[in-house]
Amino acid sequence: MRNVKRWLALSMVAAMAAGTLAGCGGSSSAAESAAPASSAAAESSAPAESEAEAPAEASAEGGKVYYLNFKPEQADQWVALAEKYTEETGVQVDVQTAASGTYESTLKAEMAKSDAPTMFQVNGPVGLASWKDYCYDMSGSKVYADLASDDYALIEDGKVQGIPYVIETYGIIYNKAILNDYFSKDYATIKSIDELNNFAALKTVAEEIQANKDDLGVEGAFTSSGMDSSSDWRFKTHLANLPIYYEYKDKGIGATDAIEGTYLDNYKQIWDLYINNATCEPSMISSKTGEDAASEFALGEAVFYQNGTWAYNDIKDNEVADEDLGMLPIYIGATGEENQGLCTGSENYWCVNSKADPADIQATLDFMAWVVESDAGREALANEMGFVTPFTTFDEYLPANPLVQANAEYTKAGKTAVSWNFTTMPSENWKNVLGSALLEYAQGTGDWDAVKTAFVDGWATEYAAANAQ
Amino acid sequence: MEKAIKRYFPIFVLPTMLAFTIGFIAPFLLGVYLSFCKFTTVTDARFIGLANYLKIFEENDFTHSLIFTVLFTIVTVLLINVLAFAVAMLLTKGFKGTNVFRTVFFMPNLIGGIILGYVWQLLLNGILAMFDRTLTYSATYGFWGLVILTLWQQVGYMMVIYIAGIQNIPGELIEAAKIDGATSPQILKNVIIPMVMPSITICTFLTLTNGFKLFDQNLALTNGAPSKASEMLALNIYNTFYGRTGYEGVGQSKAVIFFIIVTVIAMVQNKLTTSKEVQQ
Incomplete structure (x- = not known):
């Protein structure tokens, strides 16, 4: 009996030791970034497997690419482009796309794996803060050399950590056909699109369309302001950019640790306009999705739809013809907004995982260069995905996206583009709390003070939390 | 033969033991350690x-x-067990089509x-839309939505356990009670319930822990909306861990607390109901 116990104890100790060692293997390999994390972790747990893998890696000239893509709209195009690259060069490129709204969590999980993404995205300075330990300095890379201006890149301490690959624009997408129909009616106070250049005019138009929706054959002036996670970023992030933009502009700053919320009343105005002149009751928006809004607009059920150039893929080829697509700046009633343009910027920065195998890093940089320099890559980025890029190599590749052209027109007319300041929002949590408060206010279960608290007080606490060490 | 088994059993146990260690003990210990750390990915942590x-x-x-979770668990434990027991009683009476009903009730599981x-979510939102409301309008809708969903899913499963318990009661016990002049409620109270006490132990244990650990249903039905008001413990831990930069460690320590709560409650419950079990 004693013998048995000894056996049992021994085996348990052995099992435990094996378990802990396996655990150590994983953590130590990640700590010393020079060592290829993938093979070290694999060896300690399953030596046979890593041996089997090694020759396969060697045949791909020691490097492979794993791109974790942020944009679900272009998921299929990326996979197709990766296949083309593999066909041409033999280098393996895996593309995974995180589901809408889950990029950070997917990235976190994937980064802990032994086959971590070699190429990933951050959404700006705040996103970079949490991943800067993983960002490879791309200052010597071809993609960086192709960048039209240093202003676009995320550069910290002289290190090029993120390179944007798309410049995007958002505003209020509108249906020209219905709007022109409205302009021709007797009840229309506003008679042309040129008069529609401030908040008061927008409010008049929206309310008159809403009041005569049956006559115009629409369900509402605005698409549903869905607060489902597939759509709430349009308001808690993109719409919230405007009050932040004007506050920064007044103070002449580009970021802050404490926002005052001087334009919150304007934020309220535009939010009220959205929810009260829409295709659905404000009490219904909690379960409305991004697809709902896109389809309402695409089927001609609503005139206005706040979204950006990326939405073109979702709304094209339906009831609304390409030439009927236009985009208005988001007017919130700030002084001088007649000269305000669309919101233009980027929140899609490519980063290279510095903890990946050096061969994989090289393969990734080669792939990125191929994407922005080769014909196939430029064709895919500009024409299939419809991106405007910040690279000098794209001069002859301007996308056919009518929403992009709308932006070009505003720029030509000398309007000032609104910069994307939401990349300086202190944290995801700040946006989430703000989104919840907006929703509760819209439903009538909360009041505007909660939005104020979330916006102003939340900023200070989240900023402190995010920057505390 | 028996001696040989005794001597070699560690060897037979070893594979399972290894799997258990790798799959459970090691991650658990690592998890407890991580709850005292600040980290972004689990592979590089700072104490x-x-x-x-x-x-x-x-x-x-x-x-x-x-x-929210405690309230939910109380409501579901009571409702699931009462309903499952009632259905089990009905389906052991020998009606026609009993097997069909048992299958139908079990299938949602x-x-x-x-x-x-x-x-x-689609069903309930469809109904609530008539009143211009949605499931995520307030936590009350979310709460009762979750209760309905959980009942629908788990009553059938618990019913099967109760049916097994009821069928195991020797016929002569009930017959003897009848001869002694016991009424139906008396038989239920004094014969059937004491005899199915082991089933009750299992079912309350399962429903209790299921209630606490409920995650996917919560995620799919309301995802905590509005304002985290319908967020249950497991989802809260998940959102803390994945939803907030710099809060991975906090999520991990919530998970440790969660583990302790569930363990304590399950042990107390097990002790309480086991003590009521009778031997034949």
Whole structure:
């Protein structure tokens, strides 16, 4: 009996030791970034497997690419482009796309794996803060050399950590056909699109369309302001950019640790306009999705739809013809907004995982260069995905996206583009709390003070939390 | 022969033991360690002591989830067990088509929680839309939506356990009670319930822990909306861990607290109901 116990104890100790060692293997390999994390972790747990893998890696000239893509709209195009690259060069490129709204969590999980993404995205300075330990300095890379201006890149301490690959624009997408129909009616106070250049005019138009929706054959002036996670970023992030933009502009700053919320009343105005002149009751928006809004607009059920150039893929080829697509700046009633343009910027920065195998890093940089320099890559980025890029190599590749052209027109007319300041929002949590408060206010279960608290007080606490060490 | 088994049993146990260690003990210990660390990915962590545990109660979302979960668990444990027992009693009376009904009641349990959640979200939102409301309008709708969903999923499963328990009662016991002049309620109270006490132990244990651990249904049905008001413990932990940069360690320490709560409650419950079991 004693013998048995000894056996049992021994085996348990052995099992435990094996378990802990396996655990150590994983953590130590990640700590010393020079060592290829993938093979070290694999060896300690399953030596046979890593041996089997090694020759396969060697045949791909020691490097492979794993791109974790942020944009679900272009998921299929990326996979197709990766296949083309593999066909041409033999280098393996895996593309995974995180589901809408889950990029950070997917990235976190994937980064802990032994086959971590070699190429990933951050959404700006705040996103970079949490991943800067993983960002490879791309200052010597071809993609960086192709960048039209240093202003676009995320550069910290002289290190090029993120390179944007798309410049995007958002505003209020509108249906020209219905709007022109409205302009021709007797009840229309506003008679042309040129008069529609401030908040008061927008409010008049929206309310008159809403009041005569049956006559115009629409369900509402605005698409549903869905607060489902597939759509709430349009308001808690993109719409919230405007009050932040004007506050920064007044103070002449580009970021802050404490926002005052001087334009919150304007934020309220535009939010009220959205929810009260829409295709659905404000009490219904909690379960409305991004697809709902896109389809309402695409089927001609609503005139206005706040979204950006990326939405073109979702709304094209339906009831609304390409030439009927236009985009208005988001007017919130700030002084001088007649000269305000669309919101233009980027929140899609490519980063290279510095903890990946050096061969994989090289393969990734080669792939990125191929994407922005080769014909196939430029064709895919500009024409299939419809991106405007910040690279000098794209001069002859301007996308056919009518929403992009709308932006070009505003720029030509000398309007000032609104910069994307939401990349300086202190944290995801700040946006989430703000989104919840907006929703509760819209439903009538909360009041505007909660939005104020979330916006102003939340900023200070989240900023402190995010920057505390 | 028996001696040989005794001598070699560690060898036979070893594979399972290894799997258990790799799959459970090691991650668990690592998890406890991580709850004292600050980290972005689990492979590079920095020890910071108790700071994570202190941070949990800086905001009241964890306490809110705890209260919400406890209420939910109380309601579902009671309703599931009462309903499952009632259905089991009906389906052991020997009606025609008993087997069909048993299968039908059991089937919802075979559907995954996420799918169930989305299906019920559509159903309930469809009904609530008539009143210009949605499931995520307030936590009350979310709460009762979750209760309905959980009942639909688990009553059938618990019913099967109760049926097995009821069928195991020797016929002569009930017959003897009848001869002694016991009425139906008396038989139920004094013969059947004491005899199915082992089933009750199992079922309350399962429903209790299921209630606490409910995750996918919650994620699919309401995802905590509005304002985290319908967020249960497991979802709260998940959102803390994945939803907030710099809060991975806090999420981990919430998970440790969660583990302790569930363990304590399950052990107390097991002790209480086991003590009521009778031997034949």
